Amino acid sequence: MERGTPPRRSVFLKLLPWPERVEVARALRAETVGGVILLAAAVVALAWANSPWRDAYARVAAYHFGPAAIGLDLSVAHWTADGLLTVFFLVAGIELKRELVLGELRTPAAAALPVIAAVCGMAVPAALYVAVARAGGGSTAGWAVPMATDIAFALTVLAVLNTHLPSALRAFLLTLAVVDDLGAIIVIALFFSGHLAPAALGGAAAGLVVFYLMQRFRVRGWWWYVPLALVIWALTYNGGVHATVAGIAMGLLLRTRRDEAAGETASPGERVEHLLRPVSAGVAVPLFALFAAGVSVSGPALRAVFTAPEPLGVLVGLVAGKTLGIFAGTYLAARFTRARLNPDLAWADVFAVSVLAGVGFTVSLLIGELAFPGADEAGHVKAAVLVGSLIAAALATLFIRRRNRVYRRLWEAENSPGDDHSVPA
Template sequence: MAGNTPSDAPSAPSRPERKSLANALRTETVGGVVLLAAAVVALVLANTALSGLYEDVRDFHFGIPALGLDLSIGHWASDGLLTVFFFVAGIELKRELVDGELRDPRAAALPIVAAVCGMAVPALFYLAVNASGGGDLNGWAIPMATDIAFALGVLAVVGTHLPSGLRAFLLTLAIVDDLGAIMVIAVFYTSTLNVWALAGAFAGLALFHTLHHRLGVRGWYFYVPLGVAIWALMYNSGVHATIAGVAMGMLLRAKTRPEEESSPAERIEHVVRPYSAGLAVPLFALFAAGVSVSGSALADAARQPEALGTALGLFAGKVVGIFCGTYLTARFTRARLSPDLAWADVAGMSMLAGIGFTVSLLVTELAFTGSPETTEHVKAAVLVASFAAALAACVLLRIRNAKYAKLARHGSAD
């Protein structure tokens, strides 16, 4: 039959096609769209007749029990694949510290203060709601996080004429925010500690540093097996395994030598980012965002202090913390807002930072391990609050974008 001929069989993408796809996934817009699509698919699967199949797949266990790695597919996504995302975040942080906004304390002062206030105030919102409502205080860190992929993706879509300084401010803020989330996960969400496994992970990181910095070894076939071993040891130590990804990203050399066109950190980030944006983060979202969003489920979540505190922390706490922290720092210190930016731009960016999603969903799973119902309700709150923050930010930033576009047209006419 004609349909069975080899010429009719689907062919693998050509090298130019693969290159085009990888370049697309490196852009914030496409990465954000893929992440959003994965979350929508998860919600559809969890709220239709396919919910039973979805849960069976998510909870299916496989691995190597002898190595302490018998995990469900959902945990492989959150503890394993998400390590790739944190690896890229670690590289971004290293590059910012070495050759970016964080290198100059004066330029970094405002976004750093904004990030700290944007973590502290949402946590206080959560604690206030749950202390008065008798909720579980262990989820205080959930509304602290800002999702880099989503926030920058939305900004790229709506901010075609916004000042470039706004993106730099948001990127620096989000990176510092991620660093804070990483520290919180490592310190506050480590229940038991296996000292020997942790020592093994540190020994692996020391070997990673020696191979990379002192011996100049470049072959991926050395680093991938070593990275997997470090990750497995970190997982078995009790410290969340994604910390291994951050540590390895931070250990990469970010300075360019005279004989190099780019640094190893830049080259490796260029290679790994499409896998993070196109595979690791969407698969995590696929298995983490599948919660019930029926009217009754949302009503139950609205009555639960943990969910309410999370939603208020992300939607209101982020805006209050970031905007007020930035304004007061500029008002009472020598730190100054970029002359290209207006305070209305900062307000829109503050709303955008309320998109918690990836890290917020991860912390939710860590905070309420013994309460599946609370986990589901808080995840729903994260999704609703993130969507509301994105919508509010889009409205304000579109208004600002129209103003800057008008100024650009007038400038061209002049």
Template sequence: MPAPAPRKNHKVLGRLSLPERTFVADALRTETVGGVLLLAAAIAALIWANTPIRESYESVRDFHVGPAALGLDLSIEHWAADGLLAVFFFVAGIELKRELVAGDLRDPRAAALPVVAALSGMAVPALVYTLVNVTGGGSFDGWAVPTATDIAFALAVLAVIGTSLPSSLRAFLLTLAVVDDLFAILIIAVFFTENLNFAALGGAAVGLGVFWLLLRGGVRGWYVYVPLALVIWGLMYNSGVHATIAGVAMGLMLRCTTRKDEGEQRSPGERIEHLVRPLSAGLAVPLFALFSAGVAVSGGALGEVFTRPETLGVVLGLVVGKAVGIFGGTWLTARFTRASLSDDLAWPDVFAVSSLAGIGFTVSLLIGELAFAGDKALTDEVKAAVLMGSLIAAVLSGVLLKIRNAKYRRLWEDEERDEDLDGIPDIYEQDNPAYHLRMAEIHERKAAEHRRLAEVTGGASEGNDGPA
């Protein structure tokens, strides 16, 4: 009886299949554009809120619109946070469903590393915040603020700086962010839900059931699903559960596998994500940033960020907690389980991306609003802390990624070098005797050219010196 073959370590996020590679590339391109728009909206909000026309910013942000009879007489700021962000979380739900049924999260062994890394990357920032506020006598309400990562900003920084970094590193960040979004959603649903309206919640549940039955029945047409989605969203909002949960739930219900027997090229989830993602990245998230990031910033206010325990906890949680949590969770998982990183990655790469995950913008701002809803001044200070922590994390990770990118660029240049000009990179011919013979001839020819040049130069010098 032959001996059983030894089990190999499962490579997490190694070389991607062509469909996954295409998906990651498309997501990176879209999120990069979304990250740029998000940054522009945040800068516009800060300028608008810190100039003499700041009163107009507050007037627009606090302007109420909507049917009061339906409990939806909301300010523009709330429409952006509760309404438009539901679109963002709808896309996040589709991404999560795809990873669960067709991506890396489908295999429990492959899922172990990003799940543990994401959990550690949320637990450690919460612990850092708690320790800072225990020693400083601050409020524990904001423990969840530094736990989230803004994938649009993070991918934008990675795309701009990491032009030569391995694709596995981008895939690692994308998968990590999907898991991070899932737990951020759970935090919002569990810890920031109060005063439940069970009638509205039951109505939302019925609406979600109808939504699911229509999908399973193969019913098509945006004119069916969009009105139903709006009803579900309105009922969820009035139930006391954060309205973005409705977006996540509907995203998770979409089918993200193809039916080859029916000739499907793309699953319904992929098609709808393709249509809705530009709305999320190009409109919903930037408008949320425009009406959430507009906080008054002054020298004194920035100084208080590092002295008040609530705001200092947020900054340290994002900058220190995220990096230590994600890197530590990844290393421990790879050390004590059969999961391991791709051969293309090194631990300095993982630490750089772990620092990059400290950019917590969209969801961190949302949780900050929910955590300190009764204290407008503290809410603004926590928002300033989120901006400051995200900026520091972006700068630090940018430096680390720049260093790693330079190294990979040198490696790429070495791999592409073709000194014998035969169309084949030299690295693939190093074991070929003919290659070494050609290289010896090339080097001898170059040496002969240098000798002839030296003789010509020397002879000209002697001829010039004679008459003198």
């Protein structure tokens, strides 16, 4: 570079390379299908819990089964939250590992902007919740509820809109959600764990070390990994840490880079994700939603969402906090890193994605259950999650619809035969 020449500024939300666009498109298709099933499960839960058969719903959710001798005599609702949702976090861990090794987060410079945006998108909603709860004299226990983005529900909104959102914006939303999942699991592990049992946690840690060594020495065969994973999960649960932590830990330990010298056509992470993503999106998360989203939508319950400090804090955090946090974090990070926005896009597009990130469901409902063990409080907070997500989806619809003509033009340019980036080199 010649003396006096200003440093070249990186482009934010530029057109992604072909391999990355293929990977993003594949992940988003699966998430979208899962979001539709998730939405159906939530509708069934709401209808069932507000029908004349609501007592049957409560009985099914409270039914206990499992081996009591090892501390696993759990209710159906508990099994879906601690058991099946571990599969969801295992897949999330694999996604995060892939981003760290092969994706946008593999270099500090590329990772800085989406990570800062995601962190701000978690911190601002939490701060707004605390401010609203304290102002109303309520509990601050639910500060983490509005922190998470539900990527499946958000993508379902995009599918319903039939939008042509550019792949870079979709990848940005996916990255935000992946970092959100990591933040949520750290929060759950640190702040929503029960009384710790050091012996069980030590056993879980030892199991994770064995898991890592098996990956390192290229041990193959599901008959080794499945029993070990179940032992790690059970020890984590009995250790007092929320069992979903075991899922994301094992996901982060799976290799996501292929060992070509060993003749691998797919990495262990790719194979496990391929097998478990349909289970996560089509079974685990919908069943969790079925027994977590069944809240009363009566007049008093809905009135509490806008008047009681805790649910109002969740509502404000999801709708205003996520938008303000992600947009301000993105803007400031771009200024700090001297990145310039893709000239084909505008900051209004970043704002629309920030609003869409306020669609929180799966993880928000989980944290709501952990933060508010009481049935009435938990019900009001869950109702606030549902209402806040619907408001965020409606507002995002307005903003995205206004720009859909621009998105369609960019989408057509990305996929045109003359685009050198649209075909493999």
